[in-house]
Amino acid sequence: MxxxxxxxxxxxxxxxxxxxxxxxxxxxxxxxxxxxxxxxxxxxxxxxxxxxxxxxxxxxxxxxxxxxxxxxxxxxxxxxxxxxxxxxxxxxxxxxxxxxxxxxxxxxxxxxxxxxxxxxxxxxxxxxxxxxxxxxxxxxxxxxxxxxxxxxxxxxxxxxxxxxxxxxxxxxxxxxxxxxxxxxxxxxxxxxxxxxxxxxxxxxxxxxxxxxxxxxxxxxxxxxxxxxxxxxGSVNPVFLLQEKLTTSATDIATMYAGSITLGVGQFCTNPGLIIGIESEALKTFTHDLGKAIQKIQPAAMLHAGIVSAYKEKKGNALLQDDVHLVAESETAVEENQGLPTVATASAQAFLNNPVLHQEVFGPYSLIIRCANKEEMLAVAQHLDGQLTSTLMATENDMLQHDELVEAVKNICGRFILNSVPTGVEVCLSMQHGGPFPATTxxxxxxxxxxxxxxxxxPIAFQNWSNSLLPDELKNENPLGIIRTVNNTPSASVL
Amino acid sequence: MxxxxxxxxxxxxxxxxxxxxxxxxxxxxxxxxxxxxxxxxxxxxxxxxxxxxxxxxxxxxxxxxxxxxxxxxxxxxxxxxxxxxxxxxxxxxxxxxxxxxxxxxxxxxxxxxxxxxxxxxxxxxxxxxxxxxxxxxxxxxxxxxxxxxxxxxxxxxxxxxxxxxxxxxxxxxxxxxxxxxxxxxxxxxxxxxxxxxxxxxxxxxxxxxxxxxxxxxxxxxxxxxxxxxxxxGSVNPVFLLQEKLTTSATDIATMYAGSITLGVGQFCTNPGLIIGIESEALKTFTHDLGKAIQKIQPAAMLHAGIVSAYKEKKGNALLQDDVHLVAESETAVEENQGLPTVATASAQAFLNNPVLHQEVFGPYSLIIRCANKEEMLAVAQHLDGQLTSTLMATENDMLQHDELVEAVKNICGRFILNSVPTGVEVCLSMQHGGPFPATTxxxxxxxxxxxxxxxxxPIAFQNWSNSLLPDELKNENPLGIIRTVNNTPSASVL
CATH class of the missing domain: 3.40.605.10 (Aldehyde Dehydrogenase; Chain A, domain 1)
Structure with missing residues (x-):
């Protein structure tokens, strides 16, 4: 057709x-x-x-x-x-x-x-x-x-x-x-x-x-x-804080292998960037995430344009200085499929290369290795506006990273704790938006x-008689809606 | 200095x-x-x-x-x-x-x-x-x-x-x-x-x-x-409906002589356009407004730029086809003063001439004479976005001009009944804004x-533990603010 x-x-x-x-x-x-x-x-x-x-x-x-x-x-x-x-x-x-x-x-x-x-x-x-x-x-x-x-x-x-x-x-x-x-x-x-x-x-x-x-x-x-x-869209950064990472590296890896590849990574809330501090725990996480990614079956992407954009952007990201492939799916990929892929780079490489800040729309994520807390903060401070940001953290981690928490708060529309950004609940408290370039x-x-x-x-009606006002604003509140009357919310009649 | x-x-x-x-x-x-x-x-x-x-x-x-x-x-x-x-x-x-x-x-x-x-x-x-x-x-x-x-x-x-x-x-x-x-x-x-x-x-x-x-x-x-x-800014149209005008032409003229010249007309809510239907009552209104304007003392405007812009824009408006001077203040005007002035034009002149739609910032207003109800509606439908619009109308007038009321509603931020647009109350229900070009x-x-x-x-916090949330969102509602909890406004604790 x-x-x-x-x-x-x-x-x-x-x-x-x-x-x-x-x-x-x-x-x-x-x-x-x-x-x-x-x-x-x-x-x-x-x-x-x-x-x-x-x-x-x-x-x-x-x-x-x-x-x-x-x-x-x-x-x-x-x-x-x-x-x-x-x-x-x-x-x-x-x-x-x-x-x-x-x-x-x-x-x-x-x-x-x-x-x-x-x-x-x-x-x-x-x-x-x-x-x-x-x-x-x-x-x-x-x-x-x-x-x-x-x-x-x-x-x-x-x-x-x-x-x-x-x-x-x-x-x-x-x-x-x-x-x-x-x-x-x-x-x-x-x-x-x-x-x-x-x-x-x-x-x-x-x-x-x-x-x-x-x-x-x-x-x-x-x-x-x-x-x-x-x-x-957005790269939806995920920060792995140390205490949480040390106790749960494998669990987080499993959770994120699923989130990165959900729907062949074709979500604007796909976690495209995972930031941790160089440590045994980060190595375990990277290893386990790689293992999990290897086992995930590639699947067809939405259309030919998305597949070729994915290949091109991912290929370009992998060609950048100091970017290394961690793992990709072991299953051979077909023409119309997106190959699940995880790579890694140092924080210095990330800080110095705007290409690595761009969204790669598909089942791809880049792990950023920071030398220390300060470098992790610098990464957060260099990020563009985001639809979401996520912290994997214990309460103790949060208290020790108050500057990071504040920096992340300032760039995102939704701030997730110990979960994944994919999955956007439809409810009044949802914010699906964020500072530019996530939205305009x-x-x-x-x-x-x-x-x-x-x-x-808004339109304000000044000095109108009750009978001429829209129902929404009449004294008798015929629609029974909640209105702020003389600065106080109320569902009652006047 | x-x-x-x-x-x-x-x-x-x-x-x-x-x-x-x-x-x-x-x-x-x-x-x-x-x-x-x-x-x-x-x-x-x-x-x-x-x-x-x-x-x-x-x-x-x-x-x-x-x-x-x-x-x-x-x-x-x-x-x-x-x-x-x-x-x-x-x-x-x-x-x-x-x-x-x-x-x-x-x-x-x-x-x-x-x-x-x-x-x-x-x-x-x-x-x-x-x-x-x-x-x-x-x-x-x-x-x-x-x-x-x-x-x-x-x-x-x-x-x-x-x-x-x-x-x-x-x-x-x-x-x-x-x-x-x-x-x-x-x-x-x-x-x-x-x-x-x-x-x-x-x-x-x-x-x-x-x-x-x-x-x-x-x-x-x-x-x-x-x-x-x-x-x-805005020209803040005022519509004089017939029953109201017939019973109150002189009162409305007195009220508007004050509003047009308040603060030497230097308000963005100054009524720059008054629209009525050709009738004895409109003649009375025009006559009485003219008489009142003649008696108003000119006063100094804010600065030389404003005075010269007023003179130029008013002069240009008065030069347009079919625009006639109704009256100006009888007191001689000094260099830094704005001369209170009222002019009139037919609705046809107004409809065909974009110059007459522009704001003349100062103590000036243009009375538009419509042949009938339909022409008045056409004027309303041709207006740009406005900070305010005003109707001088009885309840009966309103019922007989429902299309006009709807047309005006669609172009303004504040809709005033039987009063003047000057005077912007500072309260939560005030709307000081309006469709372009009143605002961006x-x-x-x-x-x-x-x-x-x-x-x-907005920022949404997902899955945060209570102690880490900002005070505004904590279960115990320490600030005692009103929050919408599961779709219902409430000032209580959770």
Missing amino acids: SYTDTPVQEIDASMQEAWKAFHVYRKKSLKERAALMRAIAKELENCGDHLIEVAMRETNLPEARLRGERGRTIFQLNSYADACERGDWLEARIDTAIPDKNPPKPDIRKMLVPLGPVVVYGASNFPFAYSTAGGDTACALAAGCPVIVKAHPAHEHTSEIVADAIHKAVAYLNLPKAVFQHVYGKSIEVGKALIQHPHTKAVGFTGSYGAGMQLFKWTNERKEPIPVFAEM DSRFTSVGADGIKRFAR | SYTDTPVQEIDASMQEAWKAFHVYRKKSLKERAALMRAIAKELENCGDHLIEVAMRETNLPEARLRGERGRTIFQLNSYADACERGDWLEARIDTAIPDKNPPKPDIRKMLVPLGPVVVYGASNFPFAYSTAGGDTACALAAGCPVIVKAHPAHEHTSEIVADAIHKAVAYLNLPKAVFQHVYGKSIEVGKALIQHPHTKAVGFTGSYGAGMQLFKWTNERKEPIPVFAEM DSRFTSVGADGIKRFAR
Whole structure:
């Protein structure tokens, strides 16, 4: 099956439709938006085995993973629908009037309203959860924004099936068709036309640094600035502190052999850098991790572009001064597979070579050997912004590395203790984002219901009579949402 | 008194110091940050009459206004200090572990942490409240960010006195000196060097569209994107609906004569556009507003640049096709004064001429005469983003103009009913921001404690033991802040 690019003039027509749909959809209640999201979840379920089969063919991902990911996507839609209805994300604030203040204080009430049409560029590595009906789409619909998804060129058929499911849900609820639109584009023109259209009011992107920065550059050419949340991956450093490493080298090696190679390493939270201090324990860890990696079967990667990028970036990393191969899988690798690989380098090599700071997207990790605590701190201080960072540490380790803990805190969006960074829980406390270059705006997340706030802005109503206010802000609190009334959160009526 | 520009190499040194100070200051507790803000408020008070006298000389603003503005600035610092300690802005979220879920759900806890050094460009029209110790500085300090203020060239001496007050407060609390720094720059090089420095992590700006967009452009040349909140003014349209106008034309005229000329019209919320439907009532309003404007005494504007820009922009607006002078102050105007002026144009002239959409900063307003309801709606739909919009309307008017109400809602940050846009209350529900070109990011505000969130980002702690977590996220909730625990807000212990 082959899809032709949506012509640029059709994109203009789509954006005009999206703009019209915005003015209908933004007035829909929280309940109605949630109903749409739940209907999409239901339709995704209804796609049945066919969707899974097509996605398996297009992405090389195994059936169990894809069934799990669809489940996660359905859970995401339903849980953001709950959050949408709960309404905390509206940040409703009410300050009541004080007429005898000098000058008199007016009644002011604030809540979030949608920005406008949101363009979503999905990720190749999450054909469901970060694609057509993924987190960005769910957040935008919850906020009250129409969505225009550009199908990821690596899974256009999967994307089409999911888009059809969304179209059905939109039709079922009698919403304007253009609340959701789906376009195709292998060429950069489509992506550029979408992001530069005057009716595009926000962007959600998950993918590579190169593609994310290209979109960001195009956005900056616009007359009107718009928010772009681009999640562009990360090397997700893991620090092995000494007491923990000494007592658990083998366990950590086993745990990380799994995390490095999970999903053929095709996660933006894949641990690409492991930092320890030269010691017997680090040697044991390195040895055991190598042994474990040797036994892991290579598996097919998402598409030919990912395989060749993996080979090239890994090959280049291994060619750098003072980088040595620790181990790779013993099983012969096929053309479309990624070979699990672990290498090592000294901290000095790492500190002096920016190539080693770059993400190698795939089942690869680099162990950095530090001479001492101070060098480990220097490594932490030289790291770019990260989606996640991890410490393997005892409580005693933590107390002895307070500077390191602070340095790591300053560069990451999620800070994990004694676990692995792969596996991103969908819940309100999740932060999937981080300082640049992990994302273009560290103040937002693309996982968890707080992601809705990327696509909404506050509006304050001053001196409005109760009956004219939106339900969210009325005295009687008909939606029963939690609002901050005169600086105190409350679910009650006024 | 004359100030020389801070040399660009000194700016680099300052930013290095700010970066070092950041690593100390960000670890300070909410209480310690609040103490600093309160100490600054106290020192501002201690500046006594001298500060007022210098500001009067530099800004031409009258004593009462400046005393009031200092009071507002002190109130702002104290109320944001309260908000800082209350900690709601941290958006603390806790999701507790569910070990028997498959896969097990980890314990995750999230809160906001500071971005890093914040550069503040103050406004000429608020020498205290939006300048050196103004809202942006207060928000950044509350967030845990060091601040570098570029003194506004129009009030460098005032700025120096305020900066010294802040330095004293910083010293009194034994904080690193570089928690607050003050630089001078009449040339664009200083502004550019500050915004393009790699250690600058966010920007707060209040001023003109031209200057704001210049800063935004420089930011986009950086390797690392950073958030810029630039508040760039607005024409603040006021819609006069028919029933209200018919019953209250004279009252509205009196009210608006005051609002248009308040502070010589030098407010970003000045009502620069008044829209009504051709009628006897509109004639009465226009006549009465003209009469009132004639009686208002011209007063000195902030500085020569503002006076000449006012004359030029107003002159240009009056030269446009179909624009007619309604009235100007009868009192002869001096060189440094702004002449209160009201003009009128047809809706067709307005719809066809972008010049009439531009802000004329000063005591000027343009009355737009619409043929009917539909033309009034067309005017609303053609407006750019605005800080505020106002409706003068009865409840009946509102019900009969639902499309207009929705169109206006979609373009403004604050929506006022039957009042004036001038006067920006400092409270949590205030939104001082709005869709472009009012600001560069409509998702944030520069007035009210929600402004703190411009300068902070979330970090999630996964699987941390209670004793190692920051106090804000510990089970026992030692700070007594409100946190969202398993989706429910709560001030209790876990």
